[in-house]
Amino acid sequence: MLLKTNPHPRRKFGTGIPLRIKLGSRNLIYISSPSAILALFRHSKDLTTIPSIVRLLQNTFGAPKSIRMILERDNTGLSQTPIDGSNPLAEKDRYWYNMHRVLHTNLQGTSLEELSSRFIKNLEGELEKLCDGLEGNWFDFPDFSELVRRVCFKASVVALCGPHIFDLLPNFADLFWDFDANIIDLSNGKPRWLIPNGYRARDRYLAAVKKWNLFAKENARDCGDAEWDEFYGSKVMRERAQVLGKIEGFSADMLASQTSAMIWGASGNIIPAISWCLIETLTRPSLLTSVLQEITPSSAADILNISSLLSSPLLQSLFSEVLRLRTSVTVQRTPRSDFQLGSYKIPKGSVMFSSSWHEQRDPTIWNESPTLRSPVPHPLTDFWAERFLIYDDDPYSGPSLPSTTTSPTSKPPYDTTMKPKFTITPVSGSFIPFGGGKKVCPGRFYAKYEAICGMALFLSMYEIELDVKAGEVEMNKKFFFGGVMPSKNKISGRMRRRL
Protein backbone atom coordinates (compact mmCIF):
# COMPACT_ATOMS: atom_id res chain seq x y z
CA MET A 1 0.00 0.00 0.00
CA LEU A 2 2.84 2.34 0.96
CA LEU A 3 4.45 1.78 -2.43
CA LYS A 4 1.19 1.81 -4.37
CA THR A 5 0.31 5.30 -3.16
CA ASN A 6 3.79 6.82 -2.95
CA PRO A 7 5.07 7.79 -6.41
CA HIS A 8 8.67 8.42 -5.33
CA PRO A 9 9.55 6.69 -2.05
CA ARG A 10 13.23 7.32 -2.82
CA ARG A 11 12.70 11.07 -2.45
CA LYS A 12 10.96 10.63 0.88
CA PHE A 13 13.33 8.11 2.44
CA GLY A 14 16.62 8.85 0.68
CA THR A 15 18.45 7.70 -2.42
CA GLY A 16 19.71 4.14 -2.48
CA ILE A 17 18.88 3.49 1.19
CA PRO A 18 17.48 -0.03 1.70
CA LEU A 19 14.10 0.32 3.38
CA ARG A 20 12.79 -2.34 5.74
CA ILE A 21 9.09 -3.02 5.24
CA LYS A 22 7.01 -5.28 7.47
CA LEU A 23 4.20 -6.96 5.55
CA GLY A 24 2.21 -9.22 7.88
CA SER A 25 4.69 -11.84 9.02
CA ARG A 26 7.15 -10.99 6.23
CA ASN A 27 10.19 -8.76 6.53
CA LEU A 28 11.03 -7.26 3.17
CA ILE A 29 13.81 -4.89 2.16
CA TYR A 30 12.95 -2.37 -0.54
CA ILE A 31 15.89 -1.62 -2.82
CA SER A 32 15.85 1.40 -5.10
CA SER A 33 18.23 3.37 -7.35
CA PRO A 34 19.95 2.07 -10.49
CA SER A 35 23.31 1.48 -8.77
CA ALA A 36 21.77 -0.73 -6.05
CA ILE A 37 19.64 -2.64 -8.57
CA LEU A 38 22.60 -3.19 -10.91
CA ALA A 39 24.57 -4.46 -7.90
CA LEU A 40 21.84 -7.08 -7.32
CA PHE A 41 22.03 -8.13 -10.97
CA ARG A 42 25.85 -8.31 -10.91
CA HIS A 43 25.89 -10.47 -7.77
CA SER A 44 23.61 -13.20 -9.12
CA LYS A 45 25.92 -15.83 -7.64
CA ASP A 46 25.55 -14.49 -4.09
CA LEU A 47 21.79 -14.09 -4.33
CA THR A 48 18.97 -16.53 -4.93
CA THR A 49 15.33 -16.41 -6.01
CA ILE A 50 14.46 -19.70 -4.30
CA PRO A 51 12.28 -18.24 -1.46
CA SER A 52 10.30 -15.99 -3.82
CA ILE A 53 9.72 -18.70 -6.41
CA VAL A 54 8.68 -21.27 -3.77
CA ARG A 55 6.21 -18.70 -2.46
CA LEU A 56 4.95 -17.90 -5.98
CA LEU A 57 4.46 -21.56 -6.90
CA GLN A 58 2.65 -22.30 -3.62
CA ASN A 59 0.54 -19.19 -3.15
CA THR A 60 -0.29 -18.30 -6.72
CA PHE A 61 -0.04 -21.59 -8.57
CA GLY A 62 -1.21 -23.89 -5.76
CA ALA A 63 1.85 -26.19 -5.66
CA PRO A 64 1.82 -28.84 -2.91
CA LYS A 65 3.74 -27.85 0.23
CA SER A 66 6.31 -30.59 -0.42
CA ILE A 67 7.65 -28.70 -3.46
CA ARG A 68 9.54 -26.52 -0.97
CA MET A 69 11.79 -29.43 0.01
CA ILE A 70 12.65 -30.23 -3.63
CA LEU A 71 13.41 -26.62 -4.52
CA GLU A 72 15.28 -25.84 -1.29
CA ARG A 73 17.44 -28.96 -1.18
CA ASP A 74 18.92 -27.76 -4.49
CA ASN A 75 21.33 -25.01 -3.41
CA THR A 76 23.74 -25.90 -6.23
CA GLY A 77 23.10 -22.74 -8.29
CA LEU A 78 22.40 -22.05 -11.96
CA SER A 79 25.72 -23.03 -13.52
CA GLN A 80 26.81 -26.43 -14.77
CA THR A 81 29.40 -26.62 -11.99
CA PRO A 82 27.63 -26.76 -8.63
CA ILE A 83 28.43 -24.04 -6.07
CA ASP A 84 31.28 -25.06 -3.74
CA GLY A 85 29.99 -26.64 -0.55
CA SER A 86 26.44 -27.10 -1.89
CA ASN A 87 24.39 -30.28 -1.38
CA PRO A 88 25.66 -33.31 -3.33
CA LEU A 89 22.75 -33.82 -5.77
CA ALA A 90 22.58 -35.97 -8.88
CA GLU A 91 22.57 -33.70 -11.95
CA LYS A 92 19.00 -34.77 -12.82
CA ASP A 93 17.80 -33.50 -9.39
CA ARG A 94 19.33 -30.05 -9.86
CA TYR A 95 16.05 -28.18 -10.48
CA TRP A 96 17.50 -24.68 -10.86
CA TYR A 97 20.38 -25.49 -13.17
CA ASN A 98 18.23 -27.70 -15.40
CA MET A 99 15.34 -25.23 -15.62
CA HIS A 100 17.69 -22.33 -16.31
CA ARG A 101 19.39 -24.25 -19.12
CA VAL A 102 16.15 -25.47 -20.71
CA LEU A 103 14.42 -22.08 -20.56
CA HIS A 104 17.30 -19.97 -21.80
CA THR A 105 18.52 -22.26 -24.59
CA ASN A 106 15.04 -22.94 -25.94
CA LEU A 107 13.83 -19.35 -25.99
CA GLN A 108 16.69 -18.13 -28.19
CA GLY A 109 18.21 -18.90 -31.59
CA THR A 110 16.47 -21.42 -33.87
CA SER A 111 13.99 -22.48 -31.17
CA LEU A 112 12.90 -18.86 -30.79
CA GLU A 113 12.55 -18.50 -34.56
CA GLU A 114 10.35 -21.60 -34.72
CA LEU A 115 8.16 -20.50 -31.81
CA SER A 116 7.84 -16.95 -33.13
CA SER A 117 6.95 -17.92 -36.66
CA ARG A 118 4.30 -20.30 -35.33
CA PHE A 119 2.86 -17.51 -33.19
CA ILE A 120 2.59 -15.19 -36.20
CA LYS A 121 1.06 -17.89 -38.42
CA ASN A 122 -1.49 -18.74 -35.71
CA LEU A 123 -2.27 -15.09 -35.10
CA GLU A 124 -2.81 -14.49 -38.80
CA GLY A 125 -5.28 -17.41 -38.83
CA GLU A 126 -7.13 -16.12 -35.75
CA LEU A 127 -7.30 -12.60 -37.20
CA GLU A 128 -8.58 -13.96 -40.50
CA LYS A 129 -11.43 -15.73 -38.66
CA LEU A 130 -12.61 -12.44 -37.15
CA CYS A 131 -13.83 -11.17 -40.51
CA ASP A 132 -15.18 -14.43 -41.96
CA GLY A 133 -17.93 -13.58 -44.47
CA LEU A 134 -17.69 -9.82 -43.91
CA GLU A 135 -15.98 -8.93 -47.22
CA GLY A 136 -14.28 -5.77 -46.06
CA ASN A 137 -17.32 -4.37 -44.18
CA TRP A 138 -16.93 -2.69 -40.80
CA PHE A 139 -17.91 -4.68 -37.73
CA ASP A 140 -18.32 -3.42 -34.16
CA PHE A 141 -16.63 -4.75 -31.05
CA PRO A 142 -17.66 -3.95 -27.46
CA ASP A 143 -14.28 -4.49 -25.75
CA PHE A 144 -11.00 -4.16 -27.68
CA SER A 145 -8.76 -5.63 -24.97
CA GLU A 146 -11.00 -8.70 -24.78
CA LEU A 147 -10.74 -9.10 -28.57
CA VAL A 148 -6.92 -8.88 -28.44
CA ARG A 149 -6.88 -11.35 -25.55
CA ARG A 150 -9.05 -13.83 -27.40
CA VAL A 151 -7.04 -13.94 -30.62
CA CYS A 152 -3.57 -13.60 -29.07
CA PHE A 153 -4.11 -16.16 -26.31
CA LYS A 154 -5.07 -18.90 -28.75
CA ALA A 155 -2.18 -18.00 -31.09
CA SER A 156 0.31 -17.91 -28.22
CA VAL A 157 -0.80 -21.09 -26.42
CA VAL A 158 -0.98 -23.15 -29.63
CA ALA A 159 2.56 -21.99 -30.55
CA LEU A 160 3.81 -22.90 -27.07
CA CYS A 161 1.84 -26.09 -26.29
CA GLY A 162 0.62 -27.38 -29.65
CA PRO A 163 -2.95 -27.55 -30.99
CA HIS A 164 -4.27 -30.46 -28.90
CA ILE A 165 -4.59 -28.37 -25.75
CA PHE A 166 -7.69 -26.68 -27.19
CA ASP A 167 -9.13 -29.97 -28.55
CA LEU A 168 -8.79 -31.45 -25.09
CA LEU A 169 -9.88 -28.29 -23.23
CA PRO A 170 -12.12 -26.19 -25.49
CA ASN A 171 -12.73 -23.67 -22.67
CA PHE A 172 -9.06 -23.32 -21.75
CA ALA A 173 -9.00 -19.58 -22.50
CA ASP A 174 -11.91 -18.94 -20.08
CA LEU A 175 -10.22 -21.04 -17.40
CA PHE A 176 -6.98 -19.12 -17.83
CA TRP A 177 -8.49 -15.61 -17.70
CA ASP A 178 -10.75 -16.50 -14.73
CA PHE A 179 -7.63 -17.60 -12.90
CA ASP A 180 -5.72 -14.52 -14.05
CA ALA A 181 -8.44 -12.24 -12.63
CA ASN A 182 -7.65 -13.64 -9.14
CA ILE A 183 -3.89 -13.77 -9.38
CA ILE A 184 -3.12 -10.85 -7.04
CA ASP A 185 -5.37 -12.08 -4.21
CA LEU A 186 -3.87 -15.55 -4.53
CA SER A 187 -0.29 -14.30 -4.65
CA ASN A 188 -0.93 -12.27 -1.48
CA GLY A 189 -1.79 -15.53 0.25
CA LYS A 190 -5.42 -14.74 1.07
CA PRO A 191 -7.07 -17.84 2.54
CA ARG A 192 -9.63 -19.95 0.72
CA TRP A 193 -12.51 -18.87 2.97
CA LEU A 194 -11.91 -15.23 2.06
CA ILE A 195 -11.70 -15.69 -1.73
CA PRO A 196 -13.51 -18.98 -2.48
CA ASN A 197 -14.13 -17.97 -6.11
CA GLY A 198 -10.43 -17.27 -6.63
CA TYR A 199 -9.50 -20.72 -5.33
CA ARG A 200 -12.22 -22.34 -7.44
CA ALA A 201 -10.88 -20.59 -10.56
CA ARG A 202 -7.36 -21.80 -9.73
CA ASP A 203 -8.54 -25.38 -9.04
CA ARG A 204 -10.22 -25.48 -12.45
CA TYR A 205 -7.16 -24.03 -14.24
CA LEU A 206 -4.79 -26.45 -12.48
CA ALA A 207 -7.01 -29.46 -13.19
CA ALA A 208 -7.09 -28.51 -16.89
CA VAL A 209 -3.31 -28.12 -17.08
CA LYS A 210 -2.81 -31.43 -15.27
CA LYS A 211 -5.06 -33.14 -17.81
CA TRP A 212 -3.02 -31.66 -20.68
CA ASN A 213 0.31 -32.64 -19.03
CA LEU A 214 -0.88 -36.24 -18.85
CA PHE A 215 -2.23 -36.22 -22.40
CA ALA A 216 1.03 -34.82 -23.80
CA LYS A 217 3.10 -37.38 -21.87
CA GLU A 218 0.96 -40.32 -22.98
CA ASN A 219 0.85 -39.35 -26.64
CA ALA A 220 4.23 -37.80 -27.37
CA ARG A 221 6.68 -39.94 -29.28
CA ASP A 222 10.43 -39.65 -29.26
CA CYS A 223 11.10 -36.79 -31.66
CA GLY A 224 14.79 -36.35 -30.94
CA ASP A 225 15.91 -32.77 -31.13
CA ALA A 226 12.92 -31.50 -33.13
CA GLU A 227 12.00 -27.85 -32.53
CA TRP A 228 8.31 -28.67 -32.35
CA ASP A 229 5.92 -31.61 -32.02
CA GLU A 230 2.16 -31.69 -32.06
CA PHE A 231 1.75 -32.99 -28.48
CA TYR A 232 4.09 -30.79 -26.46
CA GLY A 233 4.24 -28.00 -29.02
CA SER A 234 7.50 -26.10 -28.53
CA LYS A 235 10.81 -27.67 -27.59
CA VAL A 236 10.87 -25.59 -24.41
CA MET A 237 7.67 -27.26 -23.17
CA ARG A 238 8.86 -30.75 -24.12
CA GLU A 239 12.30 -30.45 -22.53
CA ARG A 240 10.81 -28.80 -19.43
CA ALA A 241 8.49 -31.76 -18.91
CA GLN A 242 11.33 -34.24 -19.50
CA VAL A 243 13.64 -32.52 -17.01
CA LEU A 244 10.95 -32.12 -14.33
CA GLY A 245 9.77 -35.71 -14.84
CA LYS A 246 13.23 -37.02 -13.87
CA ILE A 247 13.52 -35.06 -10.59
CA GLU A 248 13.06 -37.37 -7.64
CA GLY A 249 9.75 -36.64 -5.87
CA PHE A 250 8.42 -34.17 -8.48
CA SER A 251 4.73 -35.16 -8.51
CA ALA A 252 1.98 -34.66 -11.13
CA ASP A 253 0.48 -31.89 -8.96
CA MET A 254 3.82 -30.10 -8.79
CA LEU A 255 4.14 -30.40 -12.55
CA ALA A 256 0.63 -28.97 -12.98
CA SER A 257 1.55 -25.91 -10.89
CA GLN A 258 4.86 -25.47 -12.69
CA THR A 259 3.23 -25.76 -16.13
CA SER A 260 0.45 -23.36 -15.08
CA ALA A 261 3.12 -20.86 -14.09
CA MET A 262 4.94 -21.32 -17.40
CA ILE A 263 1.78 -20.83 -19.47
CA TRP A 264 0.89 -17.77 -17.38
CA GLY A 265 4.44 -16.38 -17.72
CA ALA A 266 4.24 -16.77 -21.49
CA SER A 267 0.82 -15.09 -21.87
CA GLY A 268 -0.20 -13.11 -18.79
CA ASN A 269 2.09 -10.13 -19.45
CA ILE A 270 2.61 -10.06 -23.16
CA ILE A 271 -1.06 -10.06 -24.14
CA PRO A 272 -1.91 -6.87 -22.20
CA ALA A 273 1.33 -5.40 -23.61
CA ILE A 274 0.20 -6.09 -27.21
CA SER A 275 -3.14 -4.52 -26.35
CA TRP A 276 -1.45 -1.36 -25.02
CA CYS A 277 0.85 -1.10 -28.08
CA LEU A 278 -2.28 -1.07 -30.25
CA ILE A 279 -4.33 1.27 -28.04
CA GLU A 280 -1.54 3.85 -27.75
CA THR A 281 -0.93 3.76 -31.52
CA LEU A 282 -4.55 3.75 -32.66
CA THR A 283 -5.44 6.74 -30.48
CA ARG A 284 -2.64 8.91 -31.97
CA PRO A 285 -3.19 9.55 -35.71
CA SER A 286 0.34 10.84 -36.42
CA LEU A 287 1.93 7.91 -34.56
CA LEU A 288 -0.35 5.52 -36.47
CA THR A 289 0.87 7.02 -39.76
CA SER A 290 4.52 6.56 -38.72
CA VAL A 291 3.90 3.01 -37.50
CA LEU A 292 2.10 2.06 -40.72
CA GLN A 293 5.11 3.35 -42.70
CA GLU A 294 7.40 1.13 -40.60
CA ILE A 295 5.31 -2.00 -41.06
CA THR A 296 4.69 -1.79 -44.81
CA PRO A 297 6.57 -4.79 -46.22
CA SER A 298 9.18 -4.20 -48.89
CA SER A 299 7.83 -7.04 -51.04
CA ALA A 300 4.25 -8.05 -51.72
CA ALA A 301 5.19 -11.68 -51.00
CA ASP A 302 5.78 -10.98 -47.32
CA ILE A 303 2.93 -10.06 -45.07
CA LEU A 304 5.56 -8.83 -42.60
CA ASN A 305 9.24 -8.06 -42.96
CA ILE A 306 10.22 -9.52 -39.60
CA SER A 307 13.87 -8.44 -39.41
CA SER A 308 13.08 -4.85 -40.37
CA LEU A 309 10.21 -4.74 -37.86
CA LEU A 310 12.37 -6.02 -35.01
CA SER A 311 15.15 -3.55 -35.75
CA SER A 312 12.86 -0.54 -36.25
CA PRO A 313 13.90 2.13 -33.71
CA LEU A 314 10.36 3.51 -33.50
CA LEU A 315 8.66 0.14 -32.91
CA GLN A 316 11.25 -0.88 -30.31
CA SER A 317 10.82 2.45 -28.55
CA LEU A 318 7.03 2.17 -28.64
CA PHE A 319 7.12 -1.32 -27.09
CA SER A 320 9.65 -0.21 -24.45
CA GLU A 321 7.51 2.81 -23.56
CA VAL A 322 4.50 0.51 -23.08
CA LEU A 323 6.60 -1.62 -20.71
CA ARG A 324 7.92 1.46 -18.90
CA LEU A 325 4.47 2.89 -18.32
CA ARG A 326 2.30 -0.19 -17.86
CA THR A 327 4.48 -2.72 -16.02
CA SER A 328 4.46 -3.14 -12.27
CA VAL A 329 6.66 -6.08 -11.27
CA THR A 330 8.81 -6.68 -8.23
CA VAL A 331 12.26 -8.14 -8.77
CA GLN A 332 13.13 -10.23 -5.71
CA ARG A 333 16.45 -11.59 -4.48
CA THR A 334 17.62 -13.25 -1.23
CA PRO A 335 21.28 -13.29 -0.05
CA ARG A 336 22.77 -16.79 0.42
CA SER A 337 24.94 -15.29 3.19
CA ASP A 338 25.15 -11.77 4.68
CA PHE A 339 25.39 -9.43 1.69
CA GLN A 340 27.13 -6.06 1.48
CA LEU A 341 25.11 -3.58 -0.59
CA GLY A 342 27.11 -0.34 -0.64
CA SER A 343 27.52 0.57 3.02
CA TYR A 344 24.61 -1.63 4.16
CA LYS A 345 24.79 -5.20 5.37
CA ILE A 346 21.73 -7.19 4.26
CA PRO A 347 21.25 -10.24 6.50
CA LYS A 348 21.30 -13.73 4.96
CA GLY A 349 17.79 -14.93 4.07
CA SER A 350 16.15 -11.47 3.81
CA VAL A 351 13.90 -10.88 0.83
CA MET A 352 15.09 -7.80 -1.06
CA PHE A 353 12.83 -6.41 -3.73
CA SER A 354 12.74 -3.52 -6.18
CA SER A 355 9.76 -2.13 -8.05
CA SER A 356 9.72 -1.54 -11.81
CA TRP A 357 6.85 0.93 -11.39
CA HIS A 358 8.88 3.31 -9.24
CA GLU A 359 12.21 2.97 -11.02
CA GLN A 360 10.59 3.51 -14.41
CA ARG A 361 8.95 6.79 -13.31
CA ASP A 362 11.80 8.38 -11.43
CA PRO A 363 12.23 11.99 -12.65
CA THR A 364 15.80 12.12 -11.32
CA ILE A 365 16.76 9.48 -13.90
CA TRP A 366 14.34 9.72 -16.82
CA ASN A 367 14.00 12.40 -19.47
CA GLU A 368 10.69 14.25 -19.60
CA SER A 369 11.91 17.47 -21.12
CA PRO A 370 11.27 18.89 -24.61
CA THR A 371 13.58 17.76 -27.41
CA LEU A 372 14.56 19.52 -30.62
CA ARG A 373 12.13 17.51 -32.72
CA SER A 374 9.38 17.37 -30.11
CA PRO A 375 9.59 20.71 -28.25
CA VAL A 376 6.95 20.04 -25.58
CA PRO A 377 7.34 18.40 -22.15
CA HIS A 378 6.92 14.61 -21.98
CA PRO A 379 5.76 13.81 -18.41
CA LEU A 380 6.73 10.37 -17.17
CA THR A 381 3.11 9.64 -16.37
CA ASP A 382 2.25 10.00 -20.08
CA PHE A 383 2.92 7.73 -23.02
CA TRP A 384 5.51 9.04 -25.48
CA ALA A 385 6.39 6.54 -28.21
CA GLU A 386 9.72 8.24 -29.03
CA ARG A 387 11.10 8.31 -25.46
CA PHE A 388 13.77 5.68 -26.18
CA LEU A 389 15.00 7.33 -29.41
CA ILE A 390 18.27 9.21 -29.47
CA TYR A 391 19.44 11.57 -32.23
CA ASP A 392 23.16 12.26 -32.62
CA ASP A 393 22.48 15.98 -33.18
CA ASP A 394 20.05 16.39 -30.26
CA PRO A 395 21.51 16.55 -26.73
CA TYR A 396 17.95 16.69 -25.31
CA SER A 397 16.87 13.36 -26.84
CA GLY A 398 17.09 9.85 -25.34
CA PRO A 399 15.46 8.17 -22.34
CA SER A 400 17.69 9.55 -19.56
CA LEU A 401 17.92 13.11 -18.20
CA PRO A 402 19.86 15.29 -20.67
CA SER A 403 23.27 16.39 -19.43
CA THR A 404 22.61 19.93 -20.63
CA THR A 405 20.39 22.16 -18.51
CA THR A 406 19.37 24.72 -21.14
CA SER A 407 16.10 24.26 -23.06
CA PRO A 408 15.91 23.65 -26.80
CA THR A 409 15.54 26.88 -28.79
CA SER A 410 12.41 27.32 -30.87
CA LYS A 411 14.24 27.27 -34.25
CA PRO A 412 16.92 24.72 -33.67
CA PRO A 413 19.42 23.61 -36.26
CA TYR A 414 18.76 19.93 -36.69
CA ASP A 415 18.98 17.56 -39.61
CA THR A 416 15.44 16.60 -40.64
CA THR A 417 16.71 13.54 -42.51
CA MET A 418 18.65 12.12 -39.57
CA LYS A 419 17.55 8.66 -38.40
CA PRO A 420 17.29 8.04 -34.66
CA LYS A 421 18.76 5.10 -32.75
CA PHE A 422 16.88 3.06 -30.19
CA THR A 423 18.60 2.77 -26.81
CA ILE A 424 17.97 1.51 -23.29
CA THR A 425 21.61 1.70 -22.16
CA PRO A 426 21.38 5.10 -20.42
CA VAL A 427 18.56 3.78 -18.20
CA SER A 428 19.98 0.38 -17.29
CA GLY A 429 19.09 -0.40 -13.70
CA SER A 430 16.04 1.88 -14.05
CA PHE A 431 14.29 0.08 -16.89
CA ILE A 432 13.61 -3.36 -15.39
CA PRO A 433 10.38 -4.84 -16.82
CA PHE A 434 12.23 -8.13 -17.41
CA GLY A 435 14.29 -8.11 -14.21
CA GLY A 436 18.01 -8.62 -14.81
CA GLY A 437 21.23 -10.48 -14.13
CA LYS A 438 21.36 -14.22 -14.55
CA LYS A 439 17.69 -14.61 -13.55
CA VAL A 440 16.50 -12.14 -16.21
CA CYS A 441 13.25 -13.17 -17.96
CA PRO A 442 14.14 -15.90 -20.47
CA GLY A 443 11.10 -14.94 -22.60
CA ARG A 444 12.16 -11.33 -23.23
CA PHE A 445 13.21 -11.88 -26.87
CA TYR A 446 10.01 -13.78 -27.62
CA ALA A 447 8.00 -11.04 -25.87
CA LYS A 448 9.56 -8.39 -28.11
CA TYR A 449 8.79 -10.48 -31.18
CA GLU A 450 5.18 -11.11 -30.13
CA ALA A 451 4.50 -7.46 -29.30
CA ILE A 452 6.09 -5.86 -32.35
CA CYS A 453 5.09 -8.44 -34.95
CA GLY A 454 1.68 -9.01 -33.33
CA MET A 455 0.91 -5.29 -33.44
CA ALA A 456 2.17 -5.08 -37.03
CA LEU A 457 -0.08 -7.96 -38.06
CA PHE A 458 -3.20 -6.40 -36.52
CA LEU A 459 -2.49 -3.07 -38.20
CA SER A 460 -1.55 -4.49 -41.57
CA MET A 461 -4.64 -6.71 -41.73
CA TYR A 462 -7.21 -4.31 -40.25
CA GLU A 463 -8.29 -0.72 -40.15
CA ILE A 464 -9.31 -0.21 -36.53
CA GLU A 465 -11.13 2.69 -34.88
CA LEU A 466 -11.42 2.97 -31.09
CA ASP A 467 -14.08 5.05 -29.31
CA VAL A 468 -11.50 6.65 -26.97
CA LYS A 469 -8.91 9.38 -27.22
CA ALA A 470 -5.20 9.30 -26.39
CA GLY A 471 -4.53 9.19 -22.66
CA GLU A 472 -8.14 8.37 -21.74
CA VAL A 473 -7.62 4.66 -21.06
CA GLU A 474 -6.82 3.81 -17.44
CA MET A 475 -4.79 0.88 -16.16
CA ASN A 476 -6.43 -1.64 -13.87
CA LYS A 477 -4.35 -1.09 -10.74
CA LYS A 478 -5.86 -4.20 -9.21
CA PHE A 479 -2.96 -5.89 -11.02
CA PHE A 480 -0.31 -3.68 -9.37
CA PHE A 481 2.85 -5.77 -8.74
CA GLY A 482 1.35 -8.44 -11.00
CA GLY A 483 3.16 -7.62 -14.27
CA VAL A 484 1.80 -5.66 -17.24
CA MET A 485 -1.45 -4.14 -16.00
CA PRO A 486 -4.38 -4.47 -18.41
CA SER A 487 -6.72 -1.60 -19.30
CA LYS A 488 -9.50 -0.96 -16.81
CA ASN A 489 -12.42 0.04 -18.98
CA LYS A 490 -14.02 -1.63 -21.96
CA ILE A 491 -13.06 0.09 -25.21
CA SER A 492 -15.62 -0.20 -27.96
CA GLY A 493 -14.94 0.51 -31.61
CA ARG A 494 -15.07 -0.92 -35.11
CA MET A 495 -12.72 -2.57 -37.56
CA ARG A 496 -12.62 -3.85 -41.13
CA ARG A 497 -10.30 -6.03 -43.18
CA ARG A 498 -7.85 -4.08 -45.32
CA LEU A 499 -8.34 -5.18 -48.90
Ligand code: HEM
Ligand atom coordinates in the same frame (compact mmCIF):
# COMPACT_ATOMS: atom_id res chain seq x y z
C1 HEM B 1 5.95 -8.27 -21.46
C2 HEM B 1 6.21 -9.52 -21.24
C3 HEM B 1 6.97 -10.07 -20.06
C4 HEM B 1 7.36 -9.46 -18.89
C5 HEM B 1 7.10 -8.02 -18.43
C6 HEM B 1 8.09 -10.46 -18.11
C7 HEM B 1 8.68 -10.22 -16.88
C8 HEM B 1 9.41 -11.16 -16.17
C9 HEM B 1 10.14 -10.88 -14.94
C10 HEM B 1 10.21 -9.54 -14.24
C11 HEM B 1 10.72 -12.04 -14.55
C12 HEM B 1 11.62 -12.23 -13.31
C13 HEM B 1 13.03 -11.80 -13.69
C14 HEM B 1 13.99 -11.59 -12.53
O1 HEM B 1 13.74 -12.08 -11.42
O2 HEM B 1 15.03 -10.92 -12.74
C15 HEM B 1 10.35 -13.07 -15.49
C16 HEM B 1 10.69 -14.39 -15.40
C17 HEM B 1 10.23 -15.36 -16.25
N1 HEM B 1 9.59 -15.14 -17.47
FE1 HEM B 1 8.98 -13.38 -18.20
N2 HEM B 1 8.10 -11.63 -18.82
C18 HEM B 1 7.44 -11.44 -20.01
C19 HEM B 1 7.27 -12.36 -21.02
C20 HEM B 1 7.61 -13.68 -20.94
C21 HEM B 1 7.40 -14.67 -21.97
C22 HEM B 1 6.80 -14.36 -23.34
C23 HEM B 1 7.82 -15.87 -21.47
C24 HEM B 1 7.86 -17.25 -22.09
C25 HEM B 1 7.74 -17.56 -23.29
C26 HEM B 1 8.30 -15.63 -20.12
C27 HEM B 1 8.78 -16.61 -19.28
C28 HEM B 1 9.35 -16.36 -18.04
C29 HEM B 1 9.85 -17.43 -17.17
C30 HEM B 1 9.76 -18.92 -17.43
C31 HEM B 1 10.41 -16.78 -16.04
C32 HEM B 1 11.05 -17.45 -14.82
C33 HEM B 1 12.49 -17.73 -15.13
C34 HEM B 1 13.29 -18.30 -13.98
O3 HEM B 1 12.77 -18.51 -12.89
O4 HEM B 1 14.49 -18.50 -14.19
N3 HEM B 1 8.17 -14.30 -19.85
N4 HEM B 1 9.57 -12.49 -16.49
